[in-house]
Amino acid sequence: MIILLATTIGLSAVILFPNLSEAESELKTFVTHSGKVIRTTGEVIDPLYTVSEVEFDPMEYLREFNYGNVSKLEDGTTVREYTIIAEDDKVMEVSPGVFYNVWTYNGTVPGPTIRATEGDLLKINFINNGSKEHTIHFHGIHPAEMDGVFEIVGPNGGKFIYEFEAGPVGVHPYHCHVMPLEEHIVHGLYGVFIVDPKEGREPADEMVMVLNGLDTDFDTENNFYAANTIPFYYQHHPIQINTHELIRVYVVNMVEFDPINNFHLHGNLYNYYPTGTDLIPSFYTDMITLSQTERGIMEFEYTYPGKYLFHAHKVEFSEKGWVGMFLVNDKAESDENGMEYGS
Numbered sequence: 232m233i234i235l236l237a238t239t240i241g242l243s244a245v246i247l248f249p250n251l252s253e254a255e256s257e258l259k260t261f262v263t264h265s266g267k268v269i270r271t272t273g274e275v276i277d278p279l280y281t282v283s284e285v286e287f288d289p290m291e292y293l294r295e296f297n298y299g300n301v302s303k304l305e306d307g308t309t310v311r312e313y314t315i316i317a318e319d320d321k322v323m324e325v326s327p328g329v330f331y332n333v334w335t336y337n338g339t340v341p342g343p344t345i346r347a348t349e350g351d352l353l354k355i356n357f358i359n360n361g362s363k364e365h366t367i368h369f370h371g372i373h374p375a376e377m378d379g380v381f382e383i384v385g386p387n388g389g390k391f392i393y394e395f396e397a398g399p400v401g402v403h404p405y406h407c408h409v410m411p412l413e414e415h416i417v418h419g420l421y422g423v424f425i426v427d428p429k430e431g432r433e434p435a436d437e438m439v440m441v442l443n444g445l446d447t448d449f450d451t452e453n454n455f456y457a458a459n460t461i462p463f464y465y466q467h468h469p470i471q472i473n474t475h476e477l478i479r480v481y482v483v484n485m486v487e488f489d490p491i492n493n494f495h496l497h498g499n500l501y502n503y504y505p506t507g508t509d510l511i512p513s514f515y516t517d518m519i520t521l522s523q524t525e526r527g528i529m530e531f532e533y534t535y536p537g538k539y540l541f542h543a544h545k546v547e548f549s550e551k552g553w554v555g556m557f558l559v560n561d562k563a564e565s566d567e568n569g570m571e572y573g574s
């Protein structure tokens with residue numbers, strides 16, 4: 232009797248849901264013409280793209296610098312060559328169940344952190360593998376035709392080589408400059424460009440934080456905020472640093488729609504170098520306010536070990552994801568345990 236009942240239920244399931252297992256394995260993600268991301272086992276009529284998911288590790292991004300392929304000219308000038316590929320057909324799960332169509336430089340948001348020394352000759356091979364026109368506009372000093380505004384790079388393999396001398400010293404953003412600009416930026420086409428002074432800076436545990444907003448419902452208001460794209464990431468995965476070690480944070484505000492953003496550090500104050508162009512700090516503070524593409528360098532050391540928050544003091548932003556934590560390890564103890572720097 233029990234066997235008969237089980238068989239009947241089993242048969243009914245097969246009749247009611249004939250392709251259940253097959254359908255489950257065919258969950259696909261689409262981006263529609265309105266930019267909405269849809270995940271379904273069904274059919275989507277005329278989708279814009281069938282997409283793949285972006286792999287992005289904010290902890291890796293934090294301390295990853297791209298110095299390019301280095302060579303020397305006869306006169307001794309250092310040449311750094313980079314390749315940046317734009318795409319606009321990927322999605323990222325920015326919060327559990329929330330998928331967002333990201334437009335990427337080299338497959339991530341933000342794109343790679345380009346790093347050079349003042350006076351180096353930079354050669355950036357740009358390839359646009361997207362379906363829309365894109366460019367790279369670097370902030371800094373360069374010839375007009377290298378500004379990435381009027382030299383539009385066509386979709387599906389368009390190419391352009393940006394060549395200019397690295398300068399001035401500081402931390403600068405780069406981003407796509409195709410209209411509508413807001414759309415190309417909020418989808419993720421931006422990154423950080425660091426120009427080191429020839430004499431270098433004091434050795435430090437260095438990291439990059441891009442403050443960004445995500446408008447996942449296209450109403451020109453941000454639904455999520457973050458340091459390095461994933462809301463709340465560094466709160467759940469604190470950044471490990473050591474006491475009595477110089478920490479240097481290159482911070483760039485890429486939030487659109489909201490006129491200001493800010494950066495508050497707990498249990499400490501930092502020396503702040505606006506745009507990083509001067510080697511003498513302008514402020515000693517625990518709070519800076521940043522408008523669009525405003526950026527700078529923060530330097531600090533912790534005396535006491537423990538957990539310290541950093542976040543937007545615009546509380547709405549921190550409650551929607553722009554909050555993180557430093558886990559400060561006692562340097563003496565770390566050394567005894569043979570811990571790696573910053574591990």
Ligand SMILES: [Cu+2]
Binds near residue numbers: 364407409
């Ligand atoms: Cu673009």
